[in-house]
Amino acid sequence: MFEFSDTSRHYQAQLATFMDEHIYPNETAYHQQLAQAANRFAALPLMDELKAKAKAAGLWNLFIPPSLAEFADHDGLSNFDYAPLAELMGRVLWSPEVFNCNAPDTGNMEVFMKYGNAEQQAQWLKPLLAGEIRSSYAMTEPQVASSDATNIELRIERDGDDYVLNGRKWFITGALYERCTIFIVMGKSDPDNPNRHLQQTQILVPKGTPGLEVIRPLTTLGYDDAPIGHAELRFDNVRVPAANLLLGEGRGFEIAQGRLGPGRIHHCMRLIGAAQRSLELACTRATQRTTFGRELSQHQSVREDIAKSFAEIEMARLLVLKTCKRMDEVGAKGAMDLIAASKISVPIMVQTIIDRCMQIHGAGGLTEDYCMAEAFNYARWCRQADGPDQVHQMALGKQVIRAYTE
Template sequence: MELGISDKVKPLIAAVQSMVNDEIAPLWEEYHSEVGKTGDRFEYTTRMTEILEGLKVEARARGLWNFWLTDSAQGYGLNTVEYAYLAEEMGKTPMGPEVFNCSAPDTGNMEVLERYGTDEHKERWLKPLLKGEIRSAYLMTEPDVASSDATNMAMSCVRDGDEYVLNGEKWWASGAGDPRCAIYIVMVKTGDDTAPKHQRHSMVLVPSDAPGVKVLRAMQVYGHDDAPHGHMHIKFTDVRIPVENLLLGEGRGFEISQRL
């Protein structure tokens, strides 16, 4: 396996490096000092939007955009090793990954939508994510179970006619504090305990504004809330989604995670 810097990625590394060093990093302090000026730490000030969106327009115009979709005909054409070199550079400043539309959790979520979403899901959520117009979150971890083993997830998801009804709580949902976060990919329990352990769970798409979704609070990491991105604690009370929002099939949640 070739782990060095390929000729293909060399000029991209240089271009990303110079944009990070000369244009993005120098604006970070000003951007960060704006957080909370409106009275709401999860709201963007005009200046924050100006800085972030201005940099994104510039990166996109230079073709430095969406490097993350590796080994796919629709991607940038890079492999995972090549992408790793770019990720290293983009991650040298907190705003870096988003400027190039390569930030977590959107990259993984876009990959799920690209590989397992229907045409309708792609139109509604993948397209605006690829353009950097909306953001997303991945909701797996739950307060009541040891979540380092994902087979413990307990959020209930019960079919009722043409809908699924979701009840339970998720926390540490990174990016769910961002007012632009429009879509959650949620790991839920659809099978009972008689099913094999890795076939009890499914992934479903839940719009962040679905009735019954309530963001309870921002979690803190060593006293920081990471606003306006946030790691949120979210409660689901009788949240209804159409059955079409189930990805791949009931009981196939782990199959999605393990195939990516």
């Protein structure tokens, strides 16, 4: 049986109380501030208030593992111990930022921790850890199938003491946010290298650098995910100093793999929280409405949907916890099979669960009166983010076949 550490249990209780006292009661106020904002991608006053309370409560940067604890105000939490905390945060989609545990910033902070030099960490990591600035990770491109990262075409070319970038990016999460100040950009610096995994480089581009243009905000199923958002970008002779290089030329694919493993499982953790809350709301709804002379909860079809959803959430949670345990023991690379299994299974399972819960709510389930429609959107785009289902299925299938035939 899985058992969380005393530290994790302490944080779980503390975080659950914080959610009850400060997050759920402010859901309406958050959306009202967003609707009334002159700029939908500006920081909300309520977010700043809640971040200050979370920081004062010690609920800050909980995603940082023990191996990187030098960057945290705590001893670090294993993936396993962090999982129930991320699940709690996932119950309200905007709440991870309150605790400085939101994507894409957590992954970007880990990039700076693992691969950044002292100067880069001082300039960018320190304010990110403090929640003073935000960041973006620019990899996906509109003109190529970015599910194969070696297709990336944005050019990164050395010119004296600088690098010059030319190309396009899209679905760049966080790029529109008013407080986003730094982009981690992946592109090709050596397109003719016979090793396709050594053609890529990652480099830092400050927002506002001449030639970097935000073309437009993008939506997913009609949601613009403000204030963080997703954007299309153009790099037109964007010039940055060679000191902005991360790790070294040709190391871009290596950095991407090191970043995406934990990020994939963090999304799965949060999705379980979204599914769990949706199920709880569906159960409440089923006891509050009647059709054909009896409560919805008395209908066989409703009970079946509730039962299936409960079972699937338990399966998803156990798979994620097993994956986390393996990651803690052997690292993300050694747990690639279970990370892929989680990434394949959890988003589509949660999408199906939330769909059932929306159905139990009738037409109301499709509206912003409840959290489910936005959570459904999150689950759906997670099936594309950090690698689409098909890529993980292909990689896992290859690994499983090899394991049983060699």
